[in-house]
Amino acid sequence: MQLKTAGILGGMGPGATIDFMSKVLRQTPAHSDQDHIRLLVDHNPQVPNRHAAINGKGEDSGPHLARMAVGLEQAGADFLAMTCNTAHAFQQDIQNAVAVPFVSIVDEVVGALERRFPDKIQVGLMAAEGCLQAELYQPVLVAAGFQPVTWNARQLKEFMTLVYRIKLGDTGAEVRQKTAALADLLVQGGAEVLVAACTEIPLVFGSQGSTVPLLDSTDVLVASIIDYSLGHKMLPGLTDQN
Numbered sequence: 190m191q192l193k194t195a196g197i198l199g200g201m202g203p204g205a206t207i208d209f210m211s212k213v214l215r216q217t218p219a220h221s222d223q224d225h226i227r228l229l230v231d232h233n234p235q236v237p238n239r240h241a242a243i244n245g246k247g248e249d250s251g252p253h254l255a256r257m258a259v260g261l262e263q264a265g266a267d268f269l270a271m272t273c274n275t276a277h278a279f280q281q282d283i284q285n286a287v288a289v290p291f292v293s294i295v296d297e298v299v300g301a302l303e304r305r306f307p308d309k310i311q312v313g314l315m316a317a318e319g320c321l322q323a324e325l326y327q328p329v330l331v332a333a334g335f336q337p338v339t340w341n342a343r344q345l346k347e348f349m350t351l352v353y354r355i356k357l358g359d360t361g362a363e364v365r366q367k368t369a370a371l372a373d374l375l376v377q378g379g380a381e382v383l384v385a386a387c388t389e390i391p392l393v394f395g396s397q398g399s400t401v402p403l404l405d406s407t408d409v410l411v412a413s414i415i416d417y418s419l420g421h422k423m424l425p426g427l428t429d430q431n
Contacts, residue, residue, distance in 0.1 A: 192226050193418045196266025198257050198283070200233040201273035202356040205388035205407065209272045212411040226418035229266050231257045239275045240319035240349075251282030258283045258291075268292060268424050270414055274316060274386050274406055278323035290424040297413045298384060298406050299329050306382050306402060313338045313380025313401075315372060315394075317387045318349050326386055338380040344371060355389040368394045376401050 199206035210228065219225045236254060241247025254276060258269055270292040271277065277295055284291050302312065312335045314326055321327075327337045340348060348371050354364050372383055372394060385391060385405045396403040416422040 193267040193420065193424075194227040194229060194265055195414050195418055196258070196261030196264070196269045196289070197228055197230040197414075198233075198254060198261070198269065198271040198273075198276070199230050201236055201239065201271075201276050202389060203232065203234050204356065204358070204392055206230070206232055206272045208392060209388065209407055209411060212407065213414060216411055217415050226415060229261050229264050231261055233257055236276070239273065239278065240317065240322075243275070243278050243319040243323050249279075250276065251279040254279050255282045255286035258287045262287045262289050268417060270294070270410060272388055272407070272410065274325065274388060275319040275323070277325050278319060290426050292410075292413060292417060292425060294406055294410050295325050295329055296425070298386065298404065298409050299326070299333050299335075301404060301409045302330075302335065302382070302384070303333055305404070309381040309402075310334070311336050311338050311379045311381045313372070313375030313378070313383040315348075315375065315383055315385050315387060315390055317352055318345055320386060321345070326384070338375050338378050340371065340374065344374055347371065351393075352387060352389050355392055360393050365393045365398075369398045372399055372403075 217225050237248040237250050239250050242250045261269060266289060268290040274294055277293060280293060312330055314337050321339060330337050351364055351368055375383060380401060382402045382404060383399055385403060388407050391405050391407050417424055
């Protein structure tokens, strides 16, 4: 069987994209170079700030992402995915620009929640401001029978400060401790399971630091990309695997 080529819209942020690629390498079942899946990655940190665009205070990110998607499709990608949760606010721009399927990190995460934690109701969203403001997860979670738990405005502002520190390469003890403390606030607010719905989070916070189960959106996307590439799962919108 010919492996499918994954086209990745990345660079948002750079460290999160490298983390994603490293995990794909480690988690792909391979006995030789040829067993690994082909990734076409547009590692583009120049995409305008997604949060500013969502708030109407910055340049629209959609056209930039659409051009990236077209380039990946033309380069031979069989399907696309994106290593930034917040950028999924511009998913429609991407899908309007290409014919190949787009794998949504939001859909993959909520599907994983349904499979792994069907007995949990309260889901703590460790998500960035733009992701929450665009309501990328909330309605999908509710439709699946979950109840989102989110930070208040002050806590979200603190989280955004940490996100930008992580993007600058600061993954030290203080950032790790503060991220863990914010996660604990969601648990105190009733969260029975946490979703790391920002791909910077796994650079500083993992399941070992959580008092409840943690679902990492990067890990979920990695597993899905591998399965789609190997033909273990049907790509969205397709009726056959060929």
